[in-house]
Amino acid sequence: MSGRYELRFSGAGGQGLILAGVIMAEAASIYDGKQAVQSQSYGPEARGGASKSEVVISEGPIDYPKATVVDALLALTQEACDKYSHDLKEGGVLLIDSDLVTKAPAGNYNVVSFPIINTAKNEVGREIVANIVALGAMVALTGVVSKESAEKAVLARVPEAFVDLNKKAFQMGYEKAMAAKK
Amino acid sequence: MAKKVAFMQGNEAAAQGALYAGCKFFAGYPITPSTEVAEVMSGELPKVGGKFIQMEDEIGAMAAVIGAALTGKKVLTATSGPGLSLKQESIGYACITEVPCVIINVMRGGPSTGMPTGPSQSDVMCAKWGTHGDHPAICLVPASVQELFEETVRAFNLAEKYRTPVMVMPDEIVGHMRERIVFPEPGELEVINRTQPTVPPEQYKPYDTQFGDVPPLAAFGSGYRFHVTGLNKMADGFPTTKAAIVQAEEERQVRKVEANRADIMKWEEYLVDDAEVVVVAFGSTSRSARFAVNEARKQGIKAGLFRLITFWPFPEERLLEISKKVKAFITPEMNLGMCTGVVKGCIEGNAPVHGIFRVDGEPINPNEILSKMKEVK
Numbered sequence: 337m338s339g340r341y342e343l344r345f346s347g348a349g350g351q352g353l354i355l356a357g358v359i360m361a362e363a364a365s366i367y368d369g370k371q372a373v374q375s376q377s378y379g380p381e382a383r384g385g386a387s388k389s390e391v392v393i394s395e396g397p398i399d400y401p402k403a404t405v406v407d408a409l410l411a412l413t414q415e416a417c418d419k420y421s422h423d424l425k426e427g428g429v430l431l432i433d434s435d436l437v438t439k440a441p442a443g444n445y446n447v448v449s450f451p452i453i454n455t456a457k458n459e460v461g462r463e464i465v466a467n468i469v470a471l472g473a474m475v476a477l478t479g480v481v482s483k484e485s486a487e488k489a490v491l492a493r494v495p496e497a498f499v500d501l502n503k504k505a506f507q508m509g510y511e512k513a514m515a516a517k518k
Numbered sequence: 519m520a521k522k523v524a525f526m527q528g529n530e531a532a533a534q535g536a537l538y539a540g541c542k543f544f545a546g547y548p549i550t551p552s553t554e555v556a557e558v559m560s561g562e563l564p565k566v567g568g569k570f571i572q573m574e575d576e577i578g579a580m581a582a583v584i585g586a587a588l589t590g591k592k593v594l595t596a597t598s599g600p601g602l603s604l605k606q607e608s609i610g611y612a613c614i615t616e617v618p619c620v621i622i623n624v625m626r627g628g629p630s631t632g633m634p635t636g637p638s639q640s641d642v643m644c645a646k647w648g649t650h651g652d653h654p655a656i657c658l659v660p661a662s663v664q665e666l667f668e669e670t671v672r673a674f675n676l677a678e679k680y681r682t683p684v685m686v687m688p689d690e691i692v693g694h695m696r697e698r699i700v701f702p703e704p705g706e707l708e709v710i711n712r713t714q715p716t717v718p719p720e721q722y723k724p725y726d727t728q729f730g731d732v733p734p735l736a737a738f739g740s741g742y743r744f745h746v747t748g749l750n751k752m753a754d755g756f757p758t759t760k761a762a763i764v765q766a767e768e769e770r771q772v773r774k775v776e777a778n779r780a781d782i783m784k785w786e787e788y789l790v791d792d793a794e795v796v797v798v799a800f801g802s803t804s805r806s807a808r809f810a811v812n813e814a815r816k817q818g819i820k821a822g823l824f825r826l827i828t829f830w831p832f833p834e835e836r837l838l839e840i841s842k843k844v845k846a847f848i849t850p851e852m853n854l855g856m857c858t859g860v861v862k863g864c865i866e867g868n869a870p871v872h873g874i875f876r877v878d879g880e881p882i883n884p885n886e887i888l889s890k891m892k893e894v895k
Contacts, residue, residue, distance in 0.1 A: 380634050
């Protein structure tokens with residue numbers, strides 16, 4: 337399915353994965369001048385339950401708004417990893433939280449893992465920014481949007497008081513992923 | 519001047535479309551997956567001198583928009599699933615009293631509570647037959663964020679032009695997906711307002727057919743007084759059981775839409791001219807279908823897409839024409855065969871119709887459509 341780059345952000349409801357997908361799509365669509373569509377799937381629970389947010393990025397018009405063959409998958413829980421990794425393409429990027437996803441799916445994937453939620457909680461200082469840590473890491477691993485565009489998109493979504501916190505979260509995720517990749 | 523561009527969700531775009539059309543009143547009761555329409559209206563209406571009311575339930579919300587419409591305002595409500603069922607009695611009331619109003623129904627699984635967060639296309643029959651009795655039905659089924667904006671504007675136009683309720687029915691995927699939208703400038707899209715009476719108040723009758731099938735509608739509070747009832751009525755709005763009047767009035771109400779099908783119907787044909795297999799689809803499913811058609815063409819299959827933009831009135835005549843030269847139709851839909859049945863009903867057996875039905879909360883994947891094309895070509 338040529339010309340499409342497909343990302344899926346998955347985890348539990350309440351982890352901010354839909355927002356992470358929206359920011360990725362805004363980085364591509366608004367700041368990088370590409371086409372992007374973001375969609376989501378979640379359960380009826382306000383918290384918990386498997387949740388996913390998908391982003392399709394392309395140079396041209398996008399018909400089918402959902403993922404067909406996933407290029408890059410983020411999984412923040414074991415449940416989401418089990419449920420949503422079946423259509424990850426061979427050699428595709430799989431970013432997992434090393435504390436929460438202990439069993440990576442069998443297959444030829446480019447697996448990158450680091451303690452994403454723990455990084456947010458203990459190194460950035462707030463667990464709530466785990467989605468932005470993960471977003472920074474996905475930007476580093478996929479290169480599908482520029483780092484500058486992604487950072488602009490993050491800051492455009494964040495209230496004034498939390499700009500520094502989110503900047504730090506994004507940067508930390510970016511760096512950790514670059515280090516983990518090596 | 520550069521146009522205003524945004525990356526926006528479908529439901530938000532629907533609300534923006536309503537505001538563009540001049541909507542000044544929203545009453546609703548929040549329900550997934552339509553709540554964002556209410557959220558935007560609650561923030562924006564006060565800024566343009568409008569009113570937003572969260573009612574005690576969907577029944578109250580539908581009643582409130584009918585009342586507000588009679589004061590001359592353009593009105594909107596939004597709902598999903600069981601909320602649409604609750605509104606049905608009052609939708610019938612709006613049909614017989616001929617009150618313009620727009621209902622956005624973002625389709626989720628059903629019946630009853632069903633799957634609140636899952637996508638579906640299973641309300642399209644409810645748009646026509648949900649309320650009892652013979653009545654006109656207009657239902658629009660947009661497939662993108664941009665189109666949801668534009669079709670919401672058109673829904674207001676059709677409601678005002680024909681004095682009747684109009685439904686806009688995006689599926690959950692279209693309602694919740696985000697993509698780029700280019701906002702039309704004011705004046706770029708047509709905006710229609712209802713016809714006002716030209717006679718003085720003492721001569722005014724709300725259903726006076728000397729002015730045509732769509733009589734002018736006066737605004738309460740503007741000096742015009744008239745009777746509004748859910749009973750079959752005469753030209754002055756008061757009830758009647760006179761057979762000839764009841765028959766003529768019911769026929770006129772339906773004729774408002776049926777005689778103007780060409781004005782209301784809208785569809786898109788993509789690579790249909792030489793197609794042997796034509797997919798008939800709407801909403802997000804039509805996006806899967808377009809993807810599948812493009813893949814099929816690369817593989818040498820002559821496939822095309824007939825994309826419905828209005829579901830009601832249904833473009834029967836055009837599909838009948840197409841049916842005379844194709845080998846098969848494929849009808850993918852997130853229900854158990856609603857559109858499929860309507861297609862079968864209008865093509866006089868000229869070609870087989872192969873449905874692809876999903877009600878499991880998952881979208882129909884382009885590969886499912888492509889496989890079916892290979893099977894039937």
